[in-house]
Structure formats: structure tokens, C-alpha cells
Amino acid sequence: MLTIGTHTFTSRLLLGTGKFTDLQIQNQAVEASGTEVLTFAVRRLNLDQVNEPNFLEMLDLKKYKLLPNTAGAKTAEEAIRIARLAKASGLCDMIKVEVIGDDTLLLPDPLETVKACEVLLAEGFIVLPYISDDYMLAKRLQQLGVHAIMPGASPIGSGKGILNPSALQWIIDQATVPVIVDAGIRSPKDAAYAMELGADAVLLNSAVSGATNPVQMATAMKLGVEAGRLGREAGMIPVREYAVASSPAEGMITT
Numbered sequence: 001m002l003t004i005g006t007h008t009f010t011s012r013l014l015l016g017t018g019k020f021t022d023l024q025i026q027n028q029a030v031e032a033s034g035t036e037v038l039t040f041a042v043r044r045l046n047l048d049q050v051n052e053p054n055f056l057e058m059l060d061l062k063k064y065k066l067l068p069n070t071a072g073a074k075t076a077e078e079a080i081r082i083a084r085l086a087k088a089s090g091l092c093d094m095i096k097v098e099v100i101g102d103d104t105l106l107l108p109d110p111l112e113t114v115k116a117c118e119v120l121l122a123e124g125f126i127v128l129p130y131i132s133d134d135y136m137l138a139k140r141l142q143q144l145g146v147h148a149i150m151p152g153a154s155p156i157g158s159g160k161g162i163l164n165p166s167a168l169q170w171i172i173d174q175a176t177v178p179v180i181v182d183a184g185i186r187s188p189k190d191a192a193y194a195m196e197l198g199a200d201a202v203l204l205n206s207a208v209s210g211a212t213n214p215v216q217m218a219t220a221m222k223l224g225v226e227a228g229r230l231g232r233e234a235g236m237i238p239v240r241e242y243a244v245a246s247s248p249a250e251g252m253i254t255t
């Protein structure tokens with residue numbers, strides 16, 4: 001089970017809803033992924049225009065926990081304002097804190113992220129910060145009391161997969177809260193690899209929404225996450241420098 005704050009999930013795949021061009025396909029992909037958590041940018045919802053259509057309305061929201069995110073925020077103040085709006089709208093008490101400090105790489109600003117987390121934790125939110133794969137930052141955020149850490153595998157939408165497995169491994173090895181590898185995932189292999197490294201979950205969006213067949217890719221990602229987790233739990237053989245024969249030589253008849 002994946003436990004984030006007071007919420008518990010069976011699925012370890014979190015899905016972003018930001019880039020689907022067809023809402024029917026989105027819904028089928030969400031279903032196929034087996035996800036229980038959907039993340040979305042609060043600014044994409046017309047919270048003050050309740051009669052306007054929104055991209056969540058076609059989903060059976062009783063089946064999913066919503067994870068609003070603060071995408072679009074460039075400062076802590078903006079992220080805090082968006083988080084408060086999400087909570088006041090009854091969306092969820094969880095918030096993915098995403099404060100982007102750079103338009104080219106869309107990498108999170110660590111200083112603004114920490115500032116936003118401090119305030120939101122004090123206000124009782126369940127806080128999930130999106131961060132770079134920075135070991136010390138992950139540790140400091142944990143000390144603050146965040147409920148999960150979301151290090152990026154590579155820049156959002158880049159599809160570069162896991163750029164620095166060692167950095168993720170270090171974060172995972174010291175983690176006292178769930179580690180959700182978020183962003184940059186391209187293939188089921190990447191999702192499986194994140195889980196093999198010991199991640200508690202994977203969050204992705206572009207890989208599914210941008211696939212030629214999003215529904216099929218959603219299924220593949222579900223299986224990738226499950227396979228990686230299963231393999232990790234099964235206990236993998238150590239990597240060795242030199243060959244070890246598959247058939248033991250002991251007891252063999254020699255001529």
C-alpha cells in the first residue's frame with residue numbers, strides 16, 4: 001500500500017491529466033492505467049466559472065483522489081495562493097507543490113519550493129513537493145515535514161527517462177516518506193526502472209497523453225510500475241564484474 005499523509009492507495013501509478021486532446025481517450029487511459037490519483041493544474045479549472053466545462057467533468061471522480069498541483073506558479077506566494085484556492089474549492093487536502101523557476105527546463109525553484117512548503121504545512125495541507133533529484137533538498141524537505149518527495153527523472157515532457165539513477169537512488173535510500181518519481185518518463189522501462197530503484201510510486205503524464213495509443217500506453221505503464229515493484233521485492237541478483245556459470249561445474253562427469 002502507498003500511504004501519503006492520511007490517504008492510502010493500492011496503485012503506485014499517479015497520472016497527470018494535463019495534455020490529453022480528447023477527453024474520451026483521457027478517460028479510457030485513466031481507467032486502463034489503474035491509477036487512483038489524478039493530478040492536474042488548478043489554474044486549468046475554471047473554479048470561479050462553475051458552469052464552464054472542465055476536463056475533469058467526464059471522469060467518475062468518486063473513483064479517484066485528486067492531487068491538485070500549483071503548476072504555473074513561479075513564486076512561493078503564487079503556489080500558496082493556488083493551493084489555498086484548491087482547498088477552499090474542496091478539491092483535496094493534498095497539494096503537489098510545483099514552483100517552476102525556469103521556462104526552458106521547467107525545473108523547480110528549490111528556494112521558493114521550500115518557502116511554499118513551510119507555509120502550506122503550517123496550514124495543514126498534505127504536501128508533496130516536486131523537486132529536482134537533489135539529495136540535500138529532499139532531506140531538508142523531509143525535515144520540514146512534507147508527506148512525500150517527488151524528484152524528477154528528467155525535465156517535464158522531455159521523455160528523457162531517468163537521467164541520473166544514482167541521484168534518485170540516494171534520495172530513495174535516505175527517504176522517510178514516500179518517493180514518487182515524477183516527470184520525464186517515456187517508456188514502461190523507465191517506470192519499471194524507477195520502481196526497481198526503490199521508488200514508492202511514479203507520476204507521469206506526457207508519456208501516456210502523447211502516445212500514439214494512449215490507452216495502450218497507460219496499460220503498459222501500469223504493468224511497468226507493477227513489474228518494477230515486483231522485481232525489486234523479489235530480490236535481484238548482485239551485479240558482478242565477471243561471468244558466473246549458470247550450470248554449476250561441481251558434480252559434473254569429466255572425461
Ligand SMILES: CC(=O)[C@@H](O)[C@H](O)COP(=O)(O)O
Pocket residue numbers: 015016017018039040069071155156157158159182183184185203204205206207
Ligand atoms: C501533470 C504533471 O504533474 C506534470 O507536470 C508531471 O510533472 C509529469 O511530467 P511528464 O509529462 O514528463 O510525465
